[in-house]
Amino acid sequence: MEKILERLKDAKTIGIVGHVRPDGDCIGSCMALSLYLKHNLPEDRIIDVFLEPIPNKFLLWKEAALVKQTNDSHIIYDYFIALDAGSKDRLGFAEVYFNEAKTKINIDHHISNTGFGDINLIVDNASSTCEVLFNLFDEDKIDLEVAKALYLGLIHDTGVFKHSNTREKTMNIAGKLIAKGVPFSKMIDETFYQKDYLQNRILGKCLLESKLFLDGKCIVSSLEKDTLSSYGVSPADLDGIIDQLRITKGVEVAVFLYETGHQEFKVSLRANGDVNVSKIAVLFGGGGHVKAAGCTMEGSVSDIINHLTNLIEEQLIK
Template sequence: MNNILSCLEGAKTVMIAGHTRPDGDCVGACMGLWHYIRDNYPYIQADVRLEPVPDSYKVIKGVEQIISDYEDDRTYDLFIALDASDKERLAGAKKYFDTAEHTICIDHHISNSGFADENLVLPNASSTCEVLTGLMDIDGISYDAAVALYIGIICDTGVFKYSCTSHRTMDMAGCLMEKGIPYSDLIDDTFYRKSFKQNKILGFALDKCSLVLDGRMIMCILERKELDQFEAGHGDLEGVIDQLRLTKGIEVALLASAADGETTKYKFSMRSNHYADVAAVAAEFGGGGHIRAAGFSAAGDIKEIYGRVEKLIKEQLDTCTME
């Protein structure tokens, strides 16, 4: 399976895509592989198709060439799905997956069942960018590819703080750092530096949040009218859930926010610190992720949906406490 990228040798057209609402690991993996193909397989025409990416990832060279519509009916020799746990998560790119001559999935989500012709899913890896870096010829990784891959790793590890960080994670990051990338600036630009709007919405979320379940969980629900007050979209909420997770004494953090342009559809993001399995909770709603970081989308009455979620999290917390 370590030779999975050998499939590139016989392809002339390649499409690279990731999951809906792309995060740092998704964007970094897609752009890292795109640069790698352009640098080492100049005869291949490679396209990246993703939904619009947050501004914080636009430090990655080439993001302006990402195709964010799915209107044409082009077919590809090879479709490479990155950081997507199932085909439905590919959103509009799914139709190109269905018509491609050959498909590959490279991922690190434990919920991935292997939906492509060939699958490389490493649940113990911190990120898809870590998996990709290990698959690539290090000498063939350019500066620009290294920037993209490094951003993916730092985003999915919380700058090497999360429990998914391993010795191999640090080795892969070290290899990328040796390409001369400005790793300190990249951490600030993509993980810590916020726009004025982002700081305002973060402050609002922190003021609105509540402790529930005997102080074991912190939660915040952001309605459409509240997001519109700040002219904020989903990309402006980067980092809110992580700040909630850092609240002293809690085990689970939950952020529910109205989906862009929606009033009755919500995106739920969950994080746990030590023992609660939030991926199991997300799976009940068709979502997924990791034991300590997961999410899903749901439509309907927010009070009803949240009530179901809180009940499932309480069961997780009570079970873990008893154990």
């Protein structure tokens, strides 16, 4: 597998794709690999990146403006590389290029990866796809722009080195990237923690109006459609609200719901203790992980909360 980059040296055309609704690791790994190849291969090579629109906060490289968002050109790539995508259907509009490419490469860290490439490099104990890429690269050839991209993936997939996927190796890599001059304080603030004014206002409203249930072991907050429009926010502005609810002292389960259609709610669940929230989400056609799951539910806010708190209570008293 270390020979992957060796093989790419002979390629005339290389395509790179991440997954739909790209996150920090997806964008970081696509930018890292494309810039690394561009900076280390002869200039006549065609290296294209395909991604859905990149959120403004992740536009950290001038080359991000060259990322392609359509599949209307007809080109069969020598190599097409999928990054951070657990299955082929996650590739979105660029899947057609992947399917037609002469050699398909799949690099990822999801344990559930289906191995859909001709060549697959799945490192399921790596914190991020960026960590996998770091190990493929020649350290001396990693310049500041590539280092920034790799660092972005590390901080986003580890929740800034907080999640359990953070290993000693992850921190060692982060240290090496910092030594390359990555502006880490600024990147962490501006890509991870920063909220705009509207996002802060809606977070404040959710916290102010949150309610405790089950002797303070469960916290719930909800937003109806009218509120979303009167505050001028969209679902993307609600990221992080559930995490703020979850860290309330004494809380075992946090629930956040917002209305997506008439009496239809998107529900997020987070657990601190032993409650398996995935089990609850699955009952309503959703899913996720033991401590973080989601589903869509119908009914009034009070009915949904009743339903959920009953199920949470059942697990709490076991």
